[in-house]
Amino acid sequence: MSAEQRIIINEHRTGCGRIAGHITLNKPASLNALDLGMASAMQNQLNVWAQQEDVLFIIIDGAGEKAFCAGGDIVSMYHAMKSAPGTIPPFIRDFFTVEYKLDYTLHTYPKPVVVWGDGIVMGGGMGLLQGASHRVVTDKSRLAMPEVTIGLFPDVGGSYFLPRLTGQLGLFLGLTAAQVNGAEAVKYGLADHLCAHSELADLLTQWKSTEWKSGSREDVGGMLAESLNAGTADASPENSQPDDRIAPWLERINAACSLQSVQDVVAAITAIDAGGDKWMLKAQQALASGSSLTAALFYRQFQKGKTQSLADSFRMELNMACHCAQYGELQEGIRALLIDKDGKPGWRFNSVAGIPDSDIEPFFSSPWQSGHPLAGLGESI
Numbered sequence: 001m002s003a004e005q006r007i008i009i010n011e012h013r014t015g016c017g018r019i020a021g022h023i024t025l026n027k028p029a030s031l032n033a034l035d036l037g038m039a040s041a042m043q044n045q046l047n048v049w050a051q052q053e054d055v056l057f058i059i060i061d062g063a064g065e066k067a068f069c070a071g072g073d074i075v076s077m078y079h080a081m082k083s084a085p086g087t088i089p090p091f092i093r094d095f096f097t098v099e100y101k102l103d104y105t106l107h108t109y110p111k112p113v114v115v116w117g118d119g120i121v122m123g124g125g126m127g128l129l130q131g132a133s134h135r136v137v138t139d140k141s142r143l144a145m146p147e148v149t150i151g152l153f154p155d156v157g158g159s160y161f162l163p164r165l166t167g168q169l170g171l172f173l174g175l176t177a178a179q180v181n182g183a184e185a186v187k188y189g190l191a192d193h194l195c196a197h198s199e200l201a202d203l204l205t206q207w208k209s210t211e212w213k214s215g216s217r218e219d220v221g222g223m224l225a226e227s228l229n230a231g232t233a234d235a236s237p238e239n240s241q242p243d244d245r246i247a248p249w250l251e252r253i254n255a256a257c258s259l260q261s262v263q264d265v266v267a268a269i270t271a272i273d274a275g276g277d278k279w280m281l282k283a284q285q286a287l288a289s290g291s292s293l294t295a296a297l298f299y300r301q302f303q304k305g306k307t308q309s310l311a312d313s314f315r316m317e318l319n320m321a322c323h324c325a326q327y328g329e330l331q332e333g334i335r336a337l338l339i340d341k342d343g344k345p346g347w348r349f350n351s352v353a354g355i356p357d358s359d360i361e362p363f364f365s366s367p368w369q370s371g372h373p374l375a376g377l378g379e380s381i
Contacts, residue, residue, distance in 0.1 A: 006025075017054075020056055022061075023061075024062065024063055025061070025069055031066055032070065033070055034099065035073035039099050046058070046105055046106075055111060056111065056112075057113065057220050066120060069124055069128060072099060072124035074334050078339055085328065088326050093318075093322055099156065100156070103127040103156050104310065112221040115129045117143070118137070118138045118200070129143075137185045137191040138182050138196060139194070142179050143179065145174050147174075148174070148176070153294050155320070159308065165190065166188045172283070184242075187246075245279040249279075266351075266352050270288065272284070291329055293327075312378075314377055315366075315372060
């Protein structure tokens with residue numbers, strides 16, 4: 001499939017004659033994993049619509065019943081790293097540069113953006129969702145930042161949005177790859193609206209027939225929010241809300257993740273008595289079996305991200321991603337999960353306690369003496 005086939009672009013004429021732009025990720029067999037061509041095509045189309053006065057807002061969704069977007073094209077990353085061990089392959093640099101530019105564009109877009117985060121929303125899919133002005137999840141949504149399982153780190157803006165969640169929950173989610181459902185996502189700050197899995201078609205019909213008050217971002221955004229909130233009320237009566245799996249653990253999560261070193265945080269999370277709770281047990285197991293290097297990197301990244309601008313966060317993440325490709329941990333994690341599928345990654349370190357600061361610091365340095373690929377985001381580097 002060409003990039004044009006892997007994303008579907010539509011323009012819906014509304015009741016006032018103006019347009020709603022619509023992008024659909026169209027790789028359902030691979031859970032709409034975002035590849036370089038798709039990200040480039042999306043960026044190009046968003047650039048065009050940003051300049052069109054008759055475009056009111058943008059909708060982004062995913063084809064199929066299973067996923068909005070389950071992440072990035074990590075198999076292609078694996079082959080690029082394997083062909084050039086110990087280096088930063090140009091493909092890796094280009095992929096993350098384009099992906100992060102796309103995410104930043106969504107965060108700063110001049111028109112409202114509705115991302116319909118139905119089904120699996122992980123990794124690169126979270127980057128798209130978190131950039132939207134209207135972050136929509138459904139009763140079928142499963143959100144996570146699972147990078148600890150492949151030796152990367154919670155990227156796509158995770159440096160920025162995870163530290164801004166309720167309490168210390170963002171640090172816990174990044175360390176443990178814990179999954180969040182739609183209702184939890186809205187409650188704890190990862191989404192704005194909860195709608196029914198099947199509701200998008202009805203909303204599109206409604207939006208196409210609407211006589212929009214004006215073309216201003218504020219007016220259009222407010223009307224979109226009203227319609228999405230109405231969907232939330234209709235779709236999720238109190239008696240059908242899923243159990244909040246986070247609430248019983250939030251006090252202990254906050255206490256564990258407020259400790260002053262990654263070693264202490266990991267030990268405290270591991271020491272929580274899960275009492276048979278499946279959600280907490282799965283989180284603890286992911287932390288125990290995941291990359292200790294990722295945990296150490298993310299802890300440092302999370303602390304830096306608390307005070308950094310969005311643009312600086314993406315620049316830091318590009319530095320980190322390129323060094324991860326060079327270091328080998330990411331290649332090994334992808335191999336174990338998706339290439340050989342043996343589930344036995346040979347991580348460099350057995351625990352966070354064994355990782356010296358001298359191994360962590362280089363990940364936060366720029367690989368470029370001059371001309372950082374994301375120097376143009378927001379402000380000077």
